[in-house]
Amino acid sequence: MAAVTDLLDYDEVLERFDPVLGLEVHVELSTATKMFCGCPTTFGGEPNTQVCPVCLGLPGSLPVVNAVAVDSAIRIGLALNCTIAPACRFARKNYFYPDMPKNFQTSQYDEPIAGDGYLDVELDDGSTYRVLIERAHMEEDAGKLTHVGATGRIQGADYSLIDYNRAGIPLIEIVTKPLTGAGEKAPQVARAYVSALRDLMRALNVSDARMEQGSLRCDANLSLRARAGDARDGAEQEAVPLGTRTETKNVNSLRSVERAVAYEMTRQAAVLASGQAVVQETRHWHEDTGSTTAGRVKSDADDYRYFPEPDLVPVAPSAQRVEELRATLPEPPGLRRRRLQQEWGYSDLEMRDVVGSGALDVIDESVRAGATPAGARRWWVGEAVRRANAAGVELVDLGLTPAHVASLDALVREGRLNDSMARQVLDGVLAGEGDPEQVADARGLRLVSDDSALGEAVDAVIEANPDVAAKIRGGKVQAAGALIGQVMKRMKGQADAAKARRLILERLSE
Structure with a gap:
């Protein structure tokens, strides 16, 4: 050269x-x-x-x-x-x-x-x-x-x-x-x-x-x-x-x-x-x-x-x-992007990320399949793009479909899965194990909905961590994160973290 x-x-x-x-x-x-x-x-x-x-x-x-x-x-x-x-x-x-x-x-x-x-x-x-x-x-x-x-x-x-x-x-x-x-x-x-x-x-x-x-x-x-x-x-x-x-x-x-x-x-x-x-x-x-x-x-x-x-x-x-x-021409891409951004409520930065990642079309299809705009953006841009880049493939060749994303988003919104479980389900979908619901069933992934079981785990964790509990009682609410992690570990990741946080704060405010 x-x-x-x-x-x-x-x-x-x-x-x-x-x-x-x-x-x-x-x-x-x-x-x-x-x-x-x-x-x-x-x-x-x-x-x-x-x-x-x-x-x-x-x-x-x-x-x-x-x-x-x-x-x-x-x-x-x-x-x-x-x-x-x-x-x-x-x-x-x-x-x-x-x-x-x-x-x-x-x-x-x-x-x-x-x-x-x-x-x-x-x-x-x-x-x-x-x-x-x-x-x-x-x-x-x-x-x-x-x-x-x-x-x-x-x-x-x-x-x-x-x-x-x-x-x-x-x-x-x-x-x-x-x-x-x-x-x-x-x-x-x-x-x-x-x-x-x-x-x-x-x-x-x-x-x-x-x-x-x-x-x-x-x-x-x-x-x-x-x-x-x-x-x-x-x-x-x-x-x-x-x-x-x-x-x-x-x-x-x-x-x-x-x-x-x-x-x-x-x-x-x-x-x-x-x-x-x-x-x-x-x-x-x-x-x-x-x-x-x-x-x-x-x-x-x-x-x-x-x-x-x-x-x-x-x-x-x-x-x-x-x-x-001429009658077959689609909506011009620029006008379409502005319309979808307004419909979805995305910020300019969020929309730039979507367009830059090449996920606009699949997010549009996911929303039309039932996903929320926020959920579709999260799973495509936050998760699927990272996996596609790591695998060195185009997003459309990853093996994930808008129907998969709509189903995954619904499982999270319905409270069956938390974020950690949903990522495991996504891994299973990409591995060819089936659609999100089939993967969740096969892997036994489901949030524990029994409040008494979650309450018992919260009580056990508070009792095992008196120093952290004292900090929370003293007003350091951010310390609750450590206890939430212990609850999730005790329940093998199948607890609702938001509910666990609420129970911890309720117990320690009594």
């Missing part, structure tokens, strides 16, 4: 330059079959088993457009406030890469299906930045290269393996217009935009948008232009020409998007401050070092020798079909 370039201090970058962003996000659609053939799109299949003559580009094979993918593209365009083209066509983007067996990619060039839209994104401070959308176009994905060697990257690899299962999977590429005026918030704008896109794709149910699996990938373009005096966002600054851009490819996490933009700002600024020129190139993001390294010199559109795809007819959705698809 090349040595990291000296970086300019971030504050100095902002004093001398204005960052200009351009974000290209590729979204793999969750269709059952590929864009131009009938091969399945299942993630994780054995390499090169989900292929056919069409997606391998064999002579004589002819593509057919996936109608579901076209509908998904239109819905994405509508959700991004784009204009849907009454007619559009595919083109061949010609280049040689080993992961594209046809030596061209079937994409859209001068006639995208959707364009001229926008998406408002909310930043951490509550402000809103409008991201202008240049276009959203349909294309197909390439295959996947695995570089075998110490680094896992093409530099220094011993050899590379190609899996064509991904070749031909439907993609929507969403390209922004140049984003200016963000200043110091440019990295945050990039992260917030990609996060908002991910939420939108999931709400539309067109993609699982898992960045770690590559079904949503971001290419972050960045350039710096010199400031015109003190004009940060006005017409004077807009007149300054844009700088040379770099494109950091395939950044696969929200945190990395933010870090990559910030790094490129400081790297490019150092290059310009030294009197050198920024090279227009692709760059690779390195998560371990938080830096980028040079890839290849970036091609312009002319280098790809686009020409209309002769084997596919134009796509011409009727106005009626567009309106039918």
Whole structure:
């Protein structure tokens, strides 16, 4: 790996330059079959088993457009406030890469299906930045290269393996217009935009948008232009020409998007401050070092020798079909979050924790299944997220369902289980022992409801701990915690701690 370039201090970058962003996000659609053939799109299949003559580009094979993918593209365009083209066509983007067996990619060039839209994104401070959308176009994905060697990257690899299962999977590429005026918030704008896109794709149910699996990938373009005096966002600054851009490819996490933009700002600024020129190139993001390294010199559109795809007819959705698809759009994710926060009574901090943990949808389903909002948040964010992180899996893959959480919450509210028991039940559910009630029955977990038995345990503990009892009689009520612990131990964790506390205080106030 090349040595990291000296970086300019971030504050100095902002004093001398204005960052200009351009974000290209590729979204793999969750269709059952590929864009131009009938091969399945299942993630994780054995390499090169989900292929056919069409997606391998064999002579004589002819593509057919996936109608579901076209509908998904239109819905994405509508959700991004784009204009849907009454007619559009595919083109061949010609280049040689080993992961594209046809030596061209079937994409859209001068006639995208959707364009001229926008998406408002909310930043951490509550402000809103409008991201202008240049276009959203349909294309197909390439295959996947695995570089075998110490680094896992093409530099220094011993050899590379190609899996064509991904070749031909439907993609929507969403390209922004140049984003200016963000200043110091440019990295945050990039992260917030990609996060908002991910939420939108999931709400539309067109993609699982898992960045770690590559079904949503971001290419972050960045350039710096010199400031015109003190004009940060006005017409004077807009007149300054844009700088040379770099494109950091395939950044696969929200945190990395933010870090990559910030790094490129400081790297490019150092290059310009030294009197050198920024090279227009692709760059690779390195998560371990938080830096980028040079890839290849970036091609312009002319280098790809686009020409209309002769084997596919134009796509011409009727106005009626567009309106039918518009009627299927869900509530915008931002509005939904604000509505649910108000309905659930969550604080801003609680809602940020819910959204940040990826638990919003499962909490919503749990509440609709009968859980209280507080209970659903507690079991998902307080317990399930911790277990998912420890296991290294997504929350939805943990094995816990909204119905489980609603049942567990009900058992606690009904007084059958205390918190300690409920956590044991949760462990049993995740171990595959059944639903919460079955686990509680099988493990014999139930709060003792016999007040006389609890009273006997309280009396025995008070008698065995006269010093602590004296402190409580003297007004140190917090000392009751020690006695409650003794009661719980004596009753093997099956006592109601709140009831035990009440009985202890009643006994010692007599």
